[in-house]
Amino acid sequence: MGLAIKPPPGTPGKAWPAIVVGFFVAFGGVLFGYDTGTIGGILAMPYWLETFTTTGVINPATGLPTLTASQSAEIVSLLSAGTFFGALTASPACDMLGRRMGLMAAVGVFTIGVILQTASTAIPLFVAGRFVAGYGVGMISASIPLYQSETAPKWIRGTIVGSYQLAITIGLLLASVVDHATKDRQDTGSYRIPIAVQFAWAIILFSGMLMLPETPRYHIKSGHPEKAAKSLSRLRRLDADHPALVEELGEITANHEYELSLGKASYLDCFKGNLGKRLATGCLLQSLQQLTGVNFIFYCEHFEPFEGYLRPSPTRPPIALRRN
Template identity: 65%
Template sequence: MVRFAVQKPAEDAGKAWPAIAIGLFVAFGGVLYGYDTGTISGILAMDYWQNLFSTGYVNTKGHKDVSPSQSSAIVSILSAGTFFGSLGSPFLADTIGRRFALIASSWVFILGVILQTAATALPLFLAGRFFAGFGVGLISALIPLYQSETAPKWIRGAIVGAYQFAITIGLLLAAVVDYATQYRQDTGSYRIPVAVQFAWAIILISGMLLLPETPRFLIKRGQHDKAANSLSKLRRIEPKHAAIESELREIQANHDYEMSIGTSTYLDCFRGPMLKRQLTGMGLQALQQLTGINFIFYYGTQYFKNSGIQDPFTIQMITSCINVVSTIPGLWAVDKLGRRPLLLWGAVGMCISQFLVAMLGTLTTGQDSLGNIIVYNVAAQKAGIAFVCIYIFFFASTWGPLAWVVTGEIYPLKTRAKSLSMTTATNWLLNWAIAYATPYLVNYGEGYANLQSKIFFVWFGACFICISFVYFFIYETKGWSLEEVDELYSEVTSARKSASWTPSTTFAQRQAVTSTADGGVTTAADVSESAPAEKPDLTSEQHSDGLSHHDENPTV
């Protein structure tokens, strides 16, 4: 039976709350991501903003507005900035560290907020959106990296998933602030929602100045003593404690093994056994976007308005609230039920919901020759909104947080920053493509597809693909350390068999045996005394088989 609470294993020494508190604070960076992506939906629907930023276009209701192509550029340029920002994150993360990289990224974001706040015309506003996106892209790749490298393994899923929870809070705050300023007939209508983002960035910067660097980065840089001090702060025990030394030995041994087969480049992320992991992470992040969640939060206000709903801002606030609340059960379940079952059943729920929304909207809505909605069924509208909310529940409790959890833990230390940067960049590339293409797909007119509610058939198809993707490619990594996850991928060839796997040895044990076999050669794993054996001793024959297996499947 599944217990309601996730409990700290009795064998884990030290305190768990410091690492949990640190991981949850770092997740606050998701508010920047969620608020920045969520606020633009309301701003685009504000009368004052439409009049001020219009370049002569008049919409179908006779009101001055930006054109659909300009709207597409405004929304999608943030995602273009995030794409390049996430790709650039390893250069900061592997050079100045995870902690200072987050601080530097926040200042880039602040520059973008300054430009958007000062703007009274499209060019400066677009520039601000790009730089804000660049900062968000850096942050979105760095936060799961920092969290994964500091969180205890037994609750790592919930901590990394809290990043998605913070994103949903950001989306909700954006909806609330947009709702509060929508009727203002001055620049405060859009400047207030934009300028609020200064507070989120300053909070993140202030906190990161006080937090420790990740032990795994310090081991990567050869700073063993600093890594011990960092880990002791996370566990609240002495740096010389046996549990600290044992954990550092495993991290060091894993790193030494990776470095023994050469340094890493971006190409190494696609070579040998790493190819499967890299494509799994990129596919997961791409499919997360293709489920259609950002259509609701980027264009939801305008879409509901075009569908004849009288108060679209209220509907947007309701969907944002559901997004926040629904994330909570997912954070509990990820470390109790596991990654595979949650992603699989979440995909099934999203698939059914999107199909029903598409059918309800397509069969009950009509347009005149100018594309205006003239026939709509109130009951069908309410049912469609209900199924949108059900879809959001399934997304927020499964694919929303778990895409970040899985990608944050399946890569080895050697390539982790680079691999994560590419999975996050994939997320933002699809985010950009959807944001850019949606106005052309949904709107009426020459050169536009006028899909309206039929767009949900696209999201339904993507959700159907999600089901197969999880079944064949997602490994169950619940409860394993990052080093054990590395061993899991090297020993198990089929994702369907991953749930029954258990580790046979640790990297530190294998390296200790290697040192003995090589005539007593000292390795980094031998710096301190060997940990008490937790698994049966290996015979020389078993050890030879183990080495042969890992030589055939190097972790690059």
């Protein structure tokens, strides 16, 4: 029995355009996964350590300079700090610019962060680039599921939104491959190539978004029902006056009007009543995923040189040597 994506019997129009759009937009997860996965390998690259490390401390396991714990934590964690603020910014940006333009703006912010990291030769500019790239990644992470959910047919919406997570894991894999391909280079290409590869992911996503339609829901929200009908017609491959398309557009309009009837919403409303339970459930599931410690494997290259030095012995104590 093969795996097939088939709409429910009697579903009018064609499903593949919206499915292709949803899966393509999920490509943004590659940006997130790659950026997360590449830093562990970069921090272990000999040339990067020689160029960026100024502590004067030598790792006894490798004979190479080593970062302090605070420097390592700063470099790694500033991406997450950027994603936090970027995710908060995504909603108002997508409401103001549109889902499509908001996502393109997020890719632009991410690209600026990549430029800063590629051009850096010292830690301050490098961590600044990490923060800016993280800000863009945070916006992308919130914008992509929003775009997917507003363009996908109801019967496959969950699968399409879930494909973003698959794209993240693909990005992690690609990061590992590129890091291992350049780690032994004795020039700036050792770390700049893995970082600069991110331009390719950004260009692919940005170029694709130029050709994709705005979501019908955003057009309804901004008061352009005729544009919403045109966008939905393009996604479903139905005429604008087809009964099924008119019905779906009516559902979108009715849902929007219902939300307006509830009054102005705020972030505080996310913590109240049924929404609060949903938020807590979602946050708990995501937190448990991180609390498993699985992300440690992304930094195994950084800790591998210490193998054998983590266990004290009479002949090999766990010490670091300082340069004279």
